[in-house]
Amino acid sequence: MPLLRDGKITEDPYTRVVGSDELPGEGPILVDLSRWQAERDALVAWGSEVGVQLAADESPAAIALDLEHIALVALEFPAFTDGRAYSYARLLRERHRFEGELRAVGDVLIEQLHFMDRVGFDSFDMKSAEAAEEWKTAQADMSVWYQPTGDERATATRLRRS
Amino acid sequence: MYQYDEFDADFVQERAVQFGRQVEDRLAGKITEEQFRPLRLMNGLYLQLHAYMLRINVPYGCLNSTQMRKLAHIARVFDKGYGHLTTRQNMQFNWIKLSDMPAILLELASVEMHGIQSSGNCIRNITADEYAGSAADEIEDPRVYCEILRQWSSLHPEFSFLPRKFKIAVSGSDRDRAVIKAHDIGLRLHKNEAGEAGFEVFVGGGLGRTPFIGKSIRDFLPTQHVLSYCEAILRVYNQLGRRDNKYKARIKILVHEMGADVFGEKVEKEWAEIRETALELADSETARIRGFFAPPAHEKLDDDDSDLAGDPAFATWVEQQTAGHKKPGYTIVNVSCSPVGKPPGDISAAQMDGFADLADTYNFGEMRVTHNQNLVLTDVRKKDLLPLWQKLVTLGLATPNHGLISDTICCPGLDYCALANARSIPLAEKLSERFADQQKQKDIGEIYLNMSGCINACGHHHIGNIGIVGVDKKNSELYQLMLGGSAEEDASLGKILGRGFDEDGIVDAVECVINTYIELREAGEKFIETYRRVGPDPFKEKVYSAPA
Numbered sequence: 118m119p120l121l122r123d124g125k126i127t128e129d130p131y132t133r134v135v136g137s138d139e140l141p142g143e144g145p146i147l148v149d150l151s152r153w154q155a156e157r158d159a160l161v162a163w164g165s166e167v168g169v170q171l172a173a174d175e176s177p178a179a180i181a182l183d184l185e186h187i188a189l190v191a192l193e194f195p196a197f198t199d200g201r202a203y204s205y206a207r208l209l210r211e212r213h214r215f216e217g218e219l220r221a222v223g224d225v226l227i228e229q230l231h232f233m234d235r236v237g238f239d240s241f242d243m244k245s246a247e248a249a250e251e252w253k254t255a256q257a258d259m260s261v262w263y264q265p266t267g268d269e270r271a272t273a274t275r276l277r278r279s
Numbered sequence: 280m281y282q283y284d285e286f287d288a289d290f291v292q293e294r295a296v297q298f299g300r301q302v303e304d305r306l307a308g309k310i311t312e313e314q315f316r317p318l319r320l321m322n323g324l325y326l327q328l329h330a331y332m333l334r335i336n337v338p339y340g341c342l343n344s345t346q347m348r349k350l351a352h353i354a355r356v357f358d359k360g361y362g363h364l365t366t367r368q369n370m371q372f373n374w375i376k377l378s379d380m381p382a383i384l385l386e387l388a389s390v391e392m393h394g395i396q397s398s399g400n401c402i403r404n405i406t407a408d409e410y411a412g413s414a415a416d417e418i419e420d421p422r423v424y425c426e427i428l429r430q431w432s433s434l435h436p437e438f439s440f441l442p443r444k445f446k447i448a449v450s451g452s453d454r455d456r457a458v459i460k461a462h463d464i465g466l467r468l469h470k471n472e473a474g475e476a477g478f479e480v481f482v483g484g485g486l487g488r489t490p491f492i493g494k495s496i497r498d499f500l501p502t503q504h505v506l507s508y509c510e511a512i513l514r515v516y517n518q519l520g521r522r523d524n525k526y527k528a529r530i531k532i533l534v535h536e537m538g539a540d541v542f543g544e545k546v547e548k549e550w551a552e553i554r555e556t557a558l559e560l561a562d563s564e565t566a567r568i569r570g571f572f573a574p575p576a577h578e579k580l581d582d583d584d585s586d587l588a589g590d591p592a593f594a595t596w597v598e599q600q601t602a603g604h605k606k607p608g609y610t611i612v613n614v615s616c617s618p619v620g621k622p623p624g625d626i627s628a629a630q631m632d633g634f635a636d637l638a639d640t641y642n643f644g645e646m647r648v649t650h651n652q653n654l655v656l657t658d659v660r661k662k663d664l665l666p667l668w669q670k671l672v673t674l675g676l677a678t679p680n681h682g683l684i685s686d687t688i689c690c691p692g693l694d695y696c697a698l699a700n701a702r703s704i705p706l707a708e709k710l711s712e713r714f715a716d717q718q719k720q721k722d723i724g725e726i727y728l729n730m731s732g733c734i735n736a737c738g739h740h741h742i743g744n745i746g747i748v749g750v751d752k753k754n755s756e757l758y759q760l761m762l763g764g765s766a767e768e769d770a771s772l773g774k775i776l777g778r779g780f781d782e783d784g785i786v787d788a789v790e791c792v793i794n795t796y797i798e799l800r801e802a803g804e805k806f807i808e809t810y811r812r813v814g815p816d817p818f819k820e821k822v823y824s825a826p827a
């Protein structure tokens with residue numbers, strides 16, 4: 118899947134390790150929550166970055182105390198209509214002060230990027246390589262925001278006061 | 280009323296342009312209907328039985344005359360010359376062509392209107408008491424907080440893909456005219472012992488297949504916390520609401536399955552984390568918004584009712600359609616859009632234009648849409664009632680049936696809606712014809728008759744004193760009868776009386792229920808009071824023993 122980060126399609130440095138698949142020899146890895154919980158100590162000692170992927174019914178509360186060891190959290194959108202991960206993202210950023218990479222995976226559509234961007238996602242598993250171009254266009258669509266979220270973008274209320 | 284500033288104007292304009300482009304992409308075949316569907320739903324465009332339907336938000340029911348004339352223009356140019364008022368205080372157009380959408384949205388944006396979030400699983404148009412700002416029994420003006428909530432909920436990044444749609448209503452009077460207990464969140468403004476304003480917070484009310492009356496989870500929420508508290512409720516719901524079954528996805532099911540106490544605890548816990556954030560309303564911001572809802576320039580008048588007699592038809596209308604105003608010499612006027620034998624809530628372009636003129640002449644250029652699918656003028660001088668009435672008569676908007684049996688709530692039903700089991704509009708027409716006699720209606724007194732074409736309950740049948748719902752039995756249209764619902768402070772859900780009826784049978788059954796009430800009532804007793812006193816049995820007996 119093309120990875121969109123900082124407005125560009127980039128190479129994903131992480132190797133996705135599904136379920137109990139064998140770990141690669143080295144390099145950054147992205148594991149499921151259950152794997153993280155089962156092999157936490159070994160993974161903390163892994164020589165490179167470790168990411169944890171949460172399914173839509175797995176709350177980030179499960180990793181809140183481990184975040185200093187986690188470089189990437191990937192949140193799943195099983196369907197674009199399943200919006201649980203928007204809340205998870207805000208909790209990670211604003212409540213648990215997670216500063217690593219926050220990645221949207223699954224049914225990630227251009228139209229959803231505005232929302233994802235605002236709740237704290239900074240990388241996106243896209244369906245097509247044209248995503249960077251499309252996102253550039255879509256980004257220009259909207260310039261007004263009403264809700265204070267962790268992204269610190271000025272809301273209309275704040276701008277009115279200034 | 281609220282007026283857009285540059286930010287609001289940009290927001291709506293940008294969105295109109297964006298959706299216009301998406302429509303062009305669809306028309307050019309660049310995207311499929313499947314890809315287009317979520318985009319159009321986010322903008323209030325549904326695909327119905329025969330055509331596209333566009334639902335346009337009327338924020339908490341407030342509309343000015345310029346906007347109404349624009350709606351008339353859209354009805355005339357892009358629809359079949361009429362629109363439809365909905366139970367969410369919105370306006371719907373049922374015959375829209377996709378290719379006209381970009382133009383329509385720009386027209387709407389030019390008068391500060393749009394269809395954003397009028398569909399989809401997001402926070403829908405926030406509704407309020409239609410008498411807000413003017414009612415004699417008002418404690419605080421709910422529109423201030425509706426507007427604050429409206430802005431906060433507009434394309435909320437966290438809450439645009441909820442398990443299901445989400446409806447908020449705010450009431451600011453002792454009398455609940457906003458049906459707050461039938462909402463996902465119902466907010467009741469009241470004052471504490473120190474005289475400060477705050478909200479009682481209800482959650483988990485709703486109609487549909489599994490109706491529930493909302494439960495109170497907090498007695499008093501200081502007003503500056505309204506956004507953080509709502510955000511806490513939504514955050515709990517967004518994470519825990521069911522997503523496995525569309526019919527169990529509303530917050531009411533979560534609250535019911537979890538228990539209101541447990542749900543309330545989770546909300547309080549979340550709220551404690553976010554109450555002192557940028558969501559807390561600064562007094563200056565609330566005051567700024569409140570400024571938009573300052574009362575119009577009322578004159579100092581005597582409260583003189585002497586001109587209101589005379590023509591008996593006029594006197595009847597005054598008695599039935601007006602309500603108490605804060606200011607002496609002024610009154611609130613209910614304007615019925617449910618005339619005898621016509622679809623409730625339908626309004627023609629000519630009526631819209633004519634009504635806009637009346638609002639300019641007699642009501643400071645403003646008007647309201649009600650959840651009963653009617654219109655309201657909130658600040659009419661009593662001495663203007665006679666000329667106002669005469670012009671309403673000419674427009675066909677002077678039916679004196681406010682709160683009477685022919686003032687029904689009715690969903691679009693099988694004439695428009697793909698989900699319907701039965702027609703509701705023709706039935707509403709038949710019923711209003713059966714009870715057309717004004718004397719008889721007056722004698723029956725205050726009663727609410729609501730009907731829906733299927734169990735989805737868009738016509739609020741559970742909270743009508745009499746409710747009718749279309750059900751599907753072996754491919755024939757069948758109607759079930761419910762009694763005992765109420766939409767007010769004492770909200771209750773109606774109960775099914777017994778087996779269903781065909782279209783003629785249901786009209787007879789309703790008449791039989793009414794006759795039974797008249798027999799049983801004690802002096803001064805409303806229908807709902809009699810029903811609550813005697814229970815369903817006497818009604819059941821009469822209705823099902825009547826010769827078929």
Ligand code: SF4
Nearest residue numbers: 690696699732733737
């Ligand atoms: S109640 Fe049923 S028939 Fe009526 S509008 Fe709603 S879904 Fe359609």
